[in-house]
Each structure stands twice: as C-alpha cells, then as structure tokens.
Amino acid sequence: MRYALIVIPLLLLPVLLNDFWLTQVMTRALILGIVALSLSFLAKYLGVVSFAQAAMAGAGGYTIAYFGPNSVNIGIELPFWISIPLALFLATAFGGLIGCVARRSRGIYAIMITLAIGIAFFYFTRQNYALFNGWTGFSGVRAPLIGGISLRAPVPLYFMSLLSAVVSMMLVSGFARSPMGLAIQAVRDAPGRVMALGISVSTPIIAAFAFSGLLAGTGGILNVWYQERISSFSVGFGPIIDILIIAVIGGLRYPSGAFIGAIVFVMLDTFAVDLVDRERFNTLIGTVLLLIVIFAPNGLQQLVMDGAAKLRRAKQPTN
Amino acid sequence: MNKLKLAVSILALSAASASAEDIKIGLISILEGNFAVSGTDAIRGAELAILDVEGSVDGNKIEMVSMSSDGSPDTAVAAARKLIEQDGVDIILGPLSGSEGLALRDLSKSYPNVTFINGSSAAQDTTLRQSSDNFFRFGGDGAQWMVGVGDYAFNDLGYKSVAVVAEDYSFPYTQVLGFMSEFCAAGGTVPEKFWTPIGNSDYSSVVYAIPQDVDAIFVALGGADAVNFLTQYDQAGGDKPIIGGSTTIDQSILESKGPFKKLLIGAPAGSPTVGDYDGAEWQAFVKAYTTNYPDAFSAPSIFAHHYYMAATAALLALDEVDGDLSNDHAAYREALTNLSFTVPTGGTMRLDANRNGIVDNFVTEVYEREDGTLGNRVIKVVRDVSQSLGQDPEAFLAMGPVSRDNPSCP
Known part of the structure; x- marks a missing residue:
C-alpha cells in the first residue's frame, strides 16, 4: 500500500512529462540511483564504502558495447538475449573478484583498495585498444529492438529503468533477510563471533560484493543504452565521485535514499548552469551538497522521514 | 563581461x-x-x-x-x-x-x-x-594543423630521422599523421614512436630509450606533460632538437620556468593560430x-x-x-x-565534400626576444590545406584510420 503511493505516480509520469524530463532527468536519475544503490547496499549491510562501483557498472556496460551493435567495428555482435545475461554475469563475477581482493580490509583500507581497483580499471580501459578501444571507447551502441520498438525510445527506456529500479530494491530487501544476507550483517557487526560459530567470513563478503556487482552491472547496461556510448571517461574519477555523492546525499544507511540522492544530483547537474553564471555553476552544486551534508547528516531520506513523522504527530488529536 | x-x-x-x-x-x-x-x-x-x-x-x-x-x-x-x-x-x-x-x-x-x-x-x-x-x-583536424612542418623539418632543417614522443590517444595520433605524411614522403624516417599516457609524470623510461642516431624528436604532448618530458630530457643531458605539435609549444610553456627552455629555441611547430x-x-x-x-x-x-x-x-x-x-x-x-568567407588568418574558408574546412596553417618557430623571453614567430603560412593534406582523397582514405602503428616509416 505504502509502495503503491510511490510507484503509481511514477507509472503515470510518461503522460505528464515531455521527453526531456522523462529521459534526461527521470531515467538518468533511476539509472544513477541503481548504481548508487549498489554502493549503499555495501555500506549499510557490509559496512564497507566501495569506490569500485563505477568499475563494476563499467564491466556490464563494456560487455554490452563489445557484444552489441556499435560503430567502431570492435567486438562480436551477439543477440541481446545472450549479451545481457553475459553482461550481468561478468559484472557479478567482477564484483566477486573485487570482494575477493578487498575481503580482509575494513574502513579506510577498504576505501583505498577499492579506489585503487577503480582507478586501475579506468587506466586499463584507457590504454587497452583490443577490448576497450582505449581513450575513444565505443560509440553508436544501440539498445535492442523488441517487436520493432527500440528500448532507447524515451518511454520504453523509462519503464525498463523503473522496472530495474523496483526489482533492485526488492532484491536488496529480500537478499538482506536471506540467510546469506544475515551472515553479511553478522560479519559487519562481529566478524570474530561469526568465525567462532564456524562460518567463513570471506564467503559472505565476496557474496555481498558479487551482489553489488549485479546491481551496478544492471545500472551499467542501462547507462550504455541511455548514453549510446561508453568510454574510459564513463568509469573515471568523475563518475566514481558522482556515485559516492549520490549515495551520501540520499543517505548511506537507506537503500531507497540512493534514488532521492540521484534525483537531486541530476537536477543540480542539469540546471545549475541556468541558475547562476556559467563560470560559477560548480560553486552552486558544491554549496548545495555541503548544505545537505551539514543539515541532513544522515541524508535526504532521513530528512524526509523525520518530516513525515512530525506531520503524523501534528495530525494526532491533542486532547 | x-x-x-x-x-x-x-x-x-x-x-x-x-x-x-x-x-x-x-x-x-x-x-x-x-x-x-x-x-x-x-x-x-x-x-x-x-x-x-x-x-x-x-x-x-x-x-x-x-x-x-x-x-x-x-x-x-x-x-x-x-x-x-x-x-x-x-x-x-x-x-x-x-x-x-x-x-x-x-x-x-x-x-x-x-x-x-x-x-x-x-x-x-x-x-x-x-x-x-x-x-x-x-x-581543420589535427593532421591539417601540422601541414608544412614535416616538409620544413626535412628540407630546411635537414632532419633525416626523427623519433616521436606523444600522448596515447586520437588527437596526437592525428598530429603524428600530419607530420609524418610530409616527412616520410620527403624521404625521412621515423624509427621509433613512444606513446605515453596523459598526465604521465615520469618519462625516464622514454628519455633513455630515445635512439642516439635520430636528428630530432617530434613531441606531441600537451601542457604539463610537455613541461615534464622536456625537463626530464634536459636533466638527462638530452640535446636533440625538438619539433612541436600544435598544443606542445604554446605561450604557457614558453612562459614557464626552467633550463629546458633552451632546448626549444629554434623549434618548429604547426598551428592554425599564432597570436603574434x-x-x-x-x-x-x-x-x-x-x-x-x-x-x-x-x-x-x-x-x-x-x-x-x-x-x-x-x-x-x-x-x-x-x-x-x-x-x-x-x-x-x-x-x-556553399559558404566562402575570409577568416582572421587571411585565407578563404570553405568546406569540402565531407563538410570539413579547407584552412590556413602556420609553421612557427620559437625565438628568443631581446628581453630573454621566448615567443613564437611565423616561418610560413600554408593556404588551402585540405583534409586529405593535398593527396588524392581516395588514396588518403585507403590508408586507414590513424592508430599507434599507422602511419609507419621506420
């Protein structure tokens, strides 16, 4: 019932919004939200802040570009019903591999090791021409045609993204309650006790990273369809920081906050240049982010929930 | 403003x-x-x-x-x-x-x-x-911006063999093509090309690998990369003359500090825009x-x-x-x-069949002003530079897209 209140208006958006708002703002926010969700999942349930999410998303995106129609004549064209599962699988495996490398580190060390992996992946894509086409990357990547309708058209792409976002949210809440999800949270809280019970600590950590790779890969695939291109810039330092910013302003402790953060970020990114002088627009973006962090240290999701709680209290009869 | x-x-x-x-x-x-x-x-x-x-x-x-x-x-x-x-x-x-x-x-x-x-x-x-x-x-494109330099290096400066140091992406590839297409056609050779990542700070492996028997080095690096490479080359005792790409020798590098600047005096470069x-x-x-x-x-x-x-x-x-x-x-x-108009460099701008400009280009040279600062002066202006660099468009296209290994004349 509570979710219907959120989902039904979202389903009606294509009727209300023009293509620009639907695609450039809503769809983009949903896609960035899914990638940021993969970060807040790790942060909330495993207690690890990962900087390698852009690389995981890139693994999914590059797979789609390499095995799909593109205009740079690199790669093998496979039908989408093979390339999509393959991209999801590779993103998941890459996530698991990163988890394997980072499984012994915590806190600041986990940040450093995942940052190193993210940046190494960025330089690798920039220098490798056989698989990643280096600096230029892939362009002219087309989303699949299903029944004559391109998934890149504004309305289908929006619904694809919305569906992926809803499924991702459901997966996160389901996974968190599963035995493996509980083991992950136990590792977060007391790794020593988990070991004392005879449960391996590595497996839950690798599983958590692999799952976040699946989420990030989903976002990565949608992002390639949306951008119709991918290059080393798509996995560079800029996107890495953007994903962190989105997760933080939404609230790292709330998976759904990722989407709130993404909407705010996309609006700022798109319209700041119209609001202030074009030489100062980054100052505006920085100031707003700073204010959010100062006045809502637990993110916008917390702010919204506090507001709602206050309203509810005010509504109650006072006698 | x-x-x-x-x-x-x-x-x-x-x-x-x-x-x-x-x-x-x-x-x-x-x-x-x-x-x-x-x-x-x-x-x-x-x-x-x-x-x-x-x-x-x-x-x-x-x-x-x-x-x-x-x-x-x-x-x-x-x-x-x-x-x-x-x-x-x-x-x-x-x-x-x-x-x-x-x-x-x-x-x-x-x-x-x-x-x-x-x-x-x-x-x-x-x-x-x-x-x-x-x-x-x-x-123009990056190749058009180098027109005149290869010819000048071979015929006027007498360089027969040149090593290339450039950043590893499409723009420097194109610049190298613009230089090499004239230089190799005139009879010069490029025995070795070094591609470095953008933002690289340590060039020692490149500096010591540059062959001793080349006459000059063609450097297509931008901004801080150029300063870093030239400084390290100078410190290692390198004394080969330099040939610059369109973004290598701009005013910012000429105004930066360091003894490497003496390497640059007399260095030719290609550019569509010369301030002076x-x-x-x-x-x-x-x-x-x-x-x-x-x-x-x-x-x-x-x-x-x-x-x-x-x-x-x-x-x-x-x-x-x-x-x-x-x-x-x-x-x-x-x-x-069908537009045709006079551009600030004095030539007539018009488009070719691919809607690319037919442009003016400059060969410049670094010189020392009386006050000791460095500037760029124009050696010659090349007018009507087409995208196929004056070659037959069909043959030019057949050479294939530029890359680390294309063109090649070792």
Missing part, C-alpha cells in the same frame, strides 16, 4: 521588436576542470561573432545558451541533449575537444532537425569517416578581442579563434537564407555547404 552581455541583449532586444523569430544557438564548451580557461576563451570567440552582427540577423534575434562539458564525450552529449530538448536550440555550436566531437557527430544523426557546427574539436574521423549530413566543421601573426585581418581580430575583453589574453587563443570562425559561419549562412530554418534547415545547410 557582464556589461558586454547586457549590451548584447539590449541590442538583441531592440532588434527583436522589429520582427520575426528568435534563433537559438546552443554553445557547448568546457567550463570546468583543466580546460576551463580555454573553454571560457572559446565562448569569447563566439560572442565576438555575435557582436559583429550586433545580436541579430535580418531582424531575427540571436539568442545564445551555453552549456558546460567537462571534456568527456558523455557530458558533451548530455549537454547537447539538454540544449536541444529543453532549451529548443536550432543550432549547436561546439564542442572543444576531439572525443567530444566524435560523440556529437554520432548524436547529430539522431537529431536531423538540428544543425551542428563544430567548435575547435579536431579529431580526424569526425568528418572524414562516417560523416554526418548535419555536422559541419569550419576548421602580423596579417592585417588577424591584427583587426586581435584588436576587437582585446577591446571587448581587456582582462583576457593578449591575443585570441586557438579556441577563441575557432569558435569565432564557427559562429561567423553560422551567422553568415543565416543571413544568406534570411533566417529561414524551415524544412529541417534544408536551405540553411545548402548555404553553409
């Missing part, structure tokens, strides 16, 4: 009352990060062109909306989509750098009712291969620039120069069709295709 904008809008408003529709031009430039200074200068160039026509063409007010890219193709595409879908621009002017240009060329195929005019982006394949019907470039050029049209352009922007550079940069040419072309063609953009810009594009 703000006063100028005010002036433009007042002029534009007074013209608008006369009649007709607004024509919106969306400007894409890099206004953040490393290239922000260049990107701001690019916008000055476009504004100068609009000032030339006092903000309106045949009673149609010209409105300029600008968007920033951070230099990545992704943001350039996002900026263009926003300008088209939200602001409803008729013409896109930009972008600034190579990969962005390729991305917008691809994007332009999805928006047949918008005309794209390239800013200063200089990748070769933007127009040479898979060109787009509504993407125009009133300027004494041509009458150029001097007039410099005067307009410095009058309107007293706080900017002492002369327009390569970016201001190219955005100025692009905006001028856009406005001249608009004037020719009396601001008529109906029928998916059919008449307007016809006018752009």
Whole structure:
C-alpha cells in the first residue's frame, strides 16, 4: 500500500512529462540511483564504502558495447538475449573478484583498495585498444529492438529503468533477510563471533560484493543504452565521485535514499548552469551538497522521514 | 563581461521588436576542470561573432545558451541533449575537444532537425569517416594543423630521422599523421614512436630509450606533460632538437620556468593560430578581442579563434537564407555547404565534400626576444590545406584510420 503511493505516480509520469524530463532527468536519475544503490547496499549491510562501483557498472556496460551493435567495428555482435545475461554475469563475477581482493580490509583500507581497483580499471580501459578501444571507447551502441520498438525510445527506456529500479530494491530487501544476507550483517557487526560459530567470513563478503556487482552491472547496461556510448571517461574519477555523492546525499544507511540522492544530483547537474553564471555553476552544486551534508547528516531520506513523522504527530488529536 | 552581455541583449532586444523569430544557438564548451580557461576563451570567440552582427540577423534575434562539458564525450552529449530538448536550440555550436566531437557527430544523426557546427574539436574521423549530413566543421583536424612542418623539418632543417614522443590517444595520433605524411614522403624516417599516457609524470623510461642516431624528436604532448618530458630530457643531458605539435609549444610553456627552455629555441611547430601573426585581418581580430575583453589574453587563443570562425559561419549562412530554418534547415545547410568567407588568418574558408574546412596553417618557430623571453614567430603560412593534406582523397582514405602503428616509416 505504502509502495503503491510511490510507484503509481511514477507509472503515470510518461503522460505528464515531455521527453526531456522523462529521459534526461527521470531515467538518468533511476539509472544513477541503481548504481548508487549498489554502493549503499555495501555500506549499510557490509559496512564497507566501495569506490569500485563505477568499475563494476563499467564491466556490464563494456560487455554490452563489445557484444552489441556499435560503430567502431570492435567486438562480436551477439543477440541481446545472450549479451545481457553475459553482461550481468561478468559484472557479478567482477564484483566477486573485487570482494575477493578487498575481503580482509575494513574502513579506510577498504576505501583505498577499492579506489585503487577503480582507478586501475579506468587506466586499463584507457590504454587497452583490443577490448576497450582505449581513450575513444565505443560509440553508436544501440539498445535492442523488441517487436520493432527500440528500448532507447524515451518511454520504453523509462519503464525498463523503473522496472530495474523496483526489482533492485526488492532484491536488496529480500537478499538482506536471506540467510546469506544475515551472515553479511553478522560479519559487519562481529566478524570474530561469526568465525567462532564456524562460518567463513570471506564467503559472505565476496557474496555481498558479487551482489553489488549485479546491481551496478544492471545500472551499467542501462547507462550504455541511455548514453549510446561508453568510454574510459564513463568509469573515471568523475563518475566514481558522482556515485559516492549520490549515495551520501540520499543517505548511506537507506537503500531507497540512493534514488532521492540521484534525483537531486541530476537536477543540480542539469540546471545549475541556468541558475547562476556559467563560470560559477560548480560553486552552486558544491554549496548545495555541503548544505545537505551539514543539515541532513544522515541524508535526504532521513530528512524526509523525520518530516513525515512530525506531520503524523501534528495530525494526532491533542486532547 | 557582464556589461558586454547586457549590451548584447539590449541590442538583441531592440532588434527583436522589429520582427520575426528568435534563433537559438546552443554553445557547448568546457567550463570546468583543466580546460576551463580555454573553454571560457572559446565562448569569447563566439560572442565576438555575435557582436559583429550586433545580436541579430535580418531582424531575427540571436539568442545564445551555453552549456558546460567537462571534456568527456558523455557530458558533451548530455549537454547537447539538454540544449536541444529543453532549451529548443536550432543550432549547436561546439564542442572543444576531439572525443567530444566524435560523440556529437554520432548524436547529430539522431537529431536531423538540428544543425551542428563544430567548435575547435579536431579529431580526424569526425568528418572524414562516417560523416554526418548535419555536422559541419569550419576548421581543420589535427593532421591539417601540422601541414608544412614535416616538409620544413626535412628540407630546411635537414632532419633525416626523427623519433616521436606523444600522448596515447586520437588527437596526437592525428598530429603524428600530419607530420609524418610530409616527412616520410620527403624521404625521412621515423624509427621509433613512444606513446605515453596523459598526465604521465615520469618519462625516464622514454628519455633513455630515445635512439642516439635520430636528428630530432617530434613531441606531441600537451601542457604539463610537455613541461615534464622536456625537463626530464634536459636533466638527462638530452640535446636533440625538438619539433612541436600544435598544443606542445604554446605561450604557457614558453612562459614557464626552467633550463629546458633552451632546448626549444629554434623549434618548429604547426598551428592554425599564432597570436603574434602580423596579417592585417588577424591584427583587426586581435584588436576587437582585446577591446571587448581587456582582462583576457593578449591575443585570441586557438579556441577563441575557432569558435569565432564557427559562429561567423553560422551567422553568415543565416543571413544568406534570411533566417529561414524551415524544412529541417534544408536551405540553411545548402548555404553553409556553399559558404566562402575570409577568416582572421587571411585565407578563404570553405568546406569540402565531407563538410570539413579547407584552412590556413602556420609553421612557427620559437625565438628568443631581446628581453630573454621566448615567443613564437611565423616561418610560413600554408593556404588551402585540405583534409586529405593535398593527396588524392581516395588514396588518403585507403590508408586507414590513424592508430599507434599507422602511419609507419621506420
């Protein structure tokens, strides 16, 4: 019932919004939200802040570009019903591999090791021409045609993204309650006790990273369809920081906050240049982010929930 | 700056009352990060062109909306989509750098009712291969910007063998092609090419691997990379003469400190824009620039120069069709295709079959001024440089796209 209140208006958006708002703002926010969700999942349930999410998303995106129609004549064209599962699988495996490398580190060390992996992946894509086409990357990547309708058209792409976002949210809440999800949270809280019970600590950590790779890969695939291109810039330092910013302003402790953060970020990114002088627009973006962090240290999701709680209290009869 | 904008809008408003529709031009430039200074200068160039026509063409007010890219193709595409879908621009002017240009060329195929005019982006394949019907470039590519240098190095300076040190991406590849196509045709050889990542700080492995028997080094590195390489080469005792790419020897490197600068004296380079050029049209352009922007550079940069040419072309063609953009810009594009006008460097700009500019290029040389500072002076001007560098277009295309190994003449 509570979710219907959120989902039904979202389903009606294509009727209300023009293509620009639907695609450039809503769809983009949903896609960035899914990638940021993969970060807040790790942060909330495993207690690890990962900087390698852009690389995981890139693994999914590059797979789609390499095995799909593109205009740079690199790669093998496979039908989408093979390339999509393959991209999801590779993103998941890459996530698991990163988890394997980072499984012994915590806190600041986990940040450093995942940052190193993210940046190494960025330089690798920039220098490798056989698989990643280096600096230029892939362009002219087309989303699949299903029944004559391109998934890149504004309305289908929006619904694809919305569906992926809803499924991702459901997966996160389901996974968190599963035995493996509980083991992950136990590792977060007391790794020593988990070991004392005879449960391996590595497996839950690798599983958590692999799952976040699946989420990030989903976002990565949608992002390639949306951008119709991918290059080393798509996995560079800029996107890495953007994903962190989105997760933080939404609230790292709330998976759904990722989407709130993404909407705010996309609006700022798109319209700041119209609001202030074009030489100062980054100052505006920085100031707003700073204010959010100062006045809502637990993110916008917390702010919204506090507001709602206050309203509810005010509504109650006072006698 | 703000006063100028005010002036433009007042002029534009007074013209608008006369009649007709607004024509919106969306400007894409890099206004953040490393290239922000260049990107701001690019916008000055476009504004100068609009000032030339006092903000309106045949009673149609010209409105300029600008968007920033951070230099990545992704943001350039996002900026263009926003300008088209939200602001409803008729013409896109930009972008600034190579990969962005390729991305917008691809994007332009999805928006047949918008005309794209390239800013200063200089990748070769933007127009040479898979060109787009509504993407125009009133300027050259990285290879055209090197025309004259290979010939000068072989025939005038007598270099027979040259090693290449360049950054590992498309723009330097194209620059190397421009240099090598003349140099190798004249009989020179390039035994070794070193490709380094952008932002590399340690060049020692390259410095010590440069063969001792080459006559000179062709360095196509930009900004800090050039300073780092030249400093380390000098410290290692290197004394080969240097040949520069279009972005290697600019005023910023000439004004930086360090003993490596003595390596540069006499170094030739290729460039479409030379601040000190004494041509009458150029001097007039410099005067307009410095009058309107007293706080900017002492002369327009390569970016201001190219955005100025692009905006001028856009406005001249608009004037020719009396601001008529109906029928998916059919008449307007016809006018752009057949346009011919005098550019600030004195030559005549016109387009080839791929809608790429036939341009002027300069061979320059670094010289020491009387006060000990360094400057660039013009050795020769090459007019009418085509994208196939004067070769048969078919044969030129058959050589294939540029890469680390193409061209090659060891």
